[in-house]
Amino acid sequence: MLDISDLSVSYGTIRAVRGISFTVGKGELVSLLGANGAGKSSTIKCIAGALKASGGSITLEGRDITAASPEQVVRAGLATVPETRDVFPDLTVAENLMLGAYIHRRDQAGNRENLDRLHTLFPRLAERSHQPAGTLSGGEQQMLVIARALMSRPTVLLLDEPSLGLAPAIVERIFEMIETLKKSGLTILLVEQNVNQALAVADRAYVMRLGAIVTSGTADEIRATSDLSAHYLGG
Numbered sequence: 575m576l577d578i579s580d581l582s583v584s585y586g587t588i589r590a591v592r593g594i595s596f597t598v599g600k601g602e603l604v605s606l607l608g609a610n611g612a613g614k615s616s617t618i619k620c621i622a623g624a625l626k627a628s629g630g631s632i633t634l635e636g637r638d639i640t641a642a643s644p645e646q647v648v649r650a651g652l653a654t655v656p657e658t659r660d661v662f663p664d665l666t667v668a669e670n671l672m673l674g675a676y677i678h679r680r681d682q683a684g685n686r687e688n689l690d691r692l693h694t695l696f697p698r699l700a701e702r703s704h705q706p707a708g709t710l711s712g713g714e715q716q717m718l719v720i721a722r723a724l725m726s727r728p729t730v731l732l733l734d735e736p737s738l739g740l741a742p743a744i745v746e747r748i749f750e751m752i753e754t755l756k757k758s759g760l761t762i763l764l765v766e767q768n769v770n771q772a773l774a775v776a777d778r779a780y781v782m783r784l785g786a787i788v789t790s791g792t793a794d795e796i797r798a799t800s801d802l803s804a805h806y807l808g809g
């Protein structure tokens with residue numbers, strides 16, 4: 575489904591991602607793990623078309639999207655939830671959601687149907703449809719940005735640190751929702767610092783350190799073989 579081959583990303587002379595390769599199969603939930611500064615967000619931004627690759631290739635369902643713009647990437651079927659969790663604070667929840675559907679703006683019936691499905695998945699957003707998004711709690715804003723990404727009807731969803739800065743009870747809810755999305759058949763690439771939670775939902779994981787992939791395997795293999803504290807806590 576998603577095939578990353580020898581991908582490099584640089585900021586001037588800083589090489590943030592150094593020739594990494596990994597795959598995410600159809601319907602799989604793959605996690606990209608690593609300490610601060612390992613290069614996870616740079617990888618996600620590059621796949622999303624927000625950063626230019628300095629080498630390598632990105633293929634989605636056999637189609638080369640390495641040089642695609644963010645909009646072209648969304649049109650190809652890949653939606654991204656960045657770690658910045660940006661909502662438009664003065665727009666209502668409903669208006670924020672409709673912005674996620676801009677590539678389908680002529681298909682109003684399809685958008686309504688998708689919105690109904692998302693309201694079932696995120697009842698809190700349905701209750702707060704007419705409320706300015708800036709008045710939502712942090713956890714609700716995270717739900718909103720995930721739902722907004724799903725309004726583009728992606729086949730692959732990239733989630734960058736969805737649990738960042740949220741209370742443990744809310745983190746539980748976010749991970750339950752990620753599991754529900756996986757069960758619905760969505761292909762997911764999940765970047766997380768929350769290693770235990772990520773491995774609990776992931777089929778496979780890749781561990782990044784200093785811009786390179788140092789370990790990969792099933793969630794059980796990663797738990798069993800790698801020294802998590804060394805990779806994640808920088809020890």
Ligand SMILES: Nc1ncnc2c1ncn2[C@@H]1O[C@H](COP(=O)(O)OP(=O)(O)OP(=O)(O)O)[C@@H](O)[C@H]1O
Pocket residue numbers: 585588589590608609610611612613614615616617
């Ligand atoms: N805009 C930028 N300009 C220069 N260097 C950058 C920029 N963004 C990231 N970097 C550098 O690239 C490297 C990888 O950063 P990146 O944000 O991809 O890591 P990360 O694994 O996502 O970490 P975090 O979890 O803290 O976001 C770091 O050394 C970082 O300082």
